[in-house]
Amino acid sequence: MDQEDNFYTLKGYSLLEHVQITYSMEDYLEMICRLSQDGTPVRIGDLAKCLHVRPSSASKMAGNLRSSGLVRFEKYGTVTLTEAGLQLGRYxxxxxxxxxxxxxxxxxxxxxxxxxxxxxxxxxxxxxxxxxxxxxxxx
Incomplete structure (x- = not known):
């Protein structure tokens, strides 16, 4: 096999792509986008319920998405998408x-x-x- 140098593990391929957002972050962002299609901010409890996770997990991920510039989120508040978050969420x-x-x-x-x-x-x-x-x- 002369193409041995082209094979990587899944993690290896991810590192090659310089992934800025994790798969878990994608799941949360997709759900936030889905829940906010009518223009209303998303409550952490609703997000947690839809993804079958604890509210504390949803709150932590909202903080991670905020750090990535994809959402606006204040602790114990609601989550809204930034323009970048909206574009990625729609995709x-x-x-x-x-x-x-x-x-x-x-x-x-x-x-x-x-x-x-x-x-x-x-x-x-x-x-x-x-x-x-x-x-x-x-x-």
């Missing part, structure tokens, strides 16, 4: 929807939430957009 929702629709189409089901959640962190944006184009041709 995360788009990516999730494309994958969910793709898996539903190929598996002939109406709900592939678990599969989309498991795959979404590992797929390249170019592939997401190409999957969308492909789906548009068949659905």
């Amino acid at each position: 995360l929702l788009f990516r999730h929807t494309v994958l969910q629709n793709f898996f539903c189409y190929i598996n002939q089901t109406t709900d592939e939430l678990e599969q989309a959640e498991k795959v979404e962190h590992f797929i390249d944006p170019k592939t997401v957009y190409n999957l969308k184009k492909w789906l548009d041709k068949f659905t």
Whole structure:
């Protein structure tokens, strides 16, 4: 095998990409974006409930997202998206929807939430957009 130098572990690939946001942060940001689509700020308790985590965990992650410049958050307050958080959150929702629709189409089901959640962190944006184009041709 002459391409041995091209193989890495999953962590190795992540380090090569210089990932600025963790997969867990993506999950939280996606849910904050989903919950705030009507324009209302998100309460930590609601975020925690939707993600099946403790409010203290949701509060800690909101603080991490604030440090990354993706949300505005005051302890014991609500979470709102910054412009950067809104842009990334919208992409995360788009990516999730494309994958969910793709898996539903190929598996002939109406709900592939678990599969989309498991795959979404590992797929390249170019592939997401190409999957969308492909789906548009068949659905």
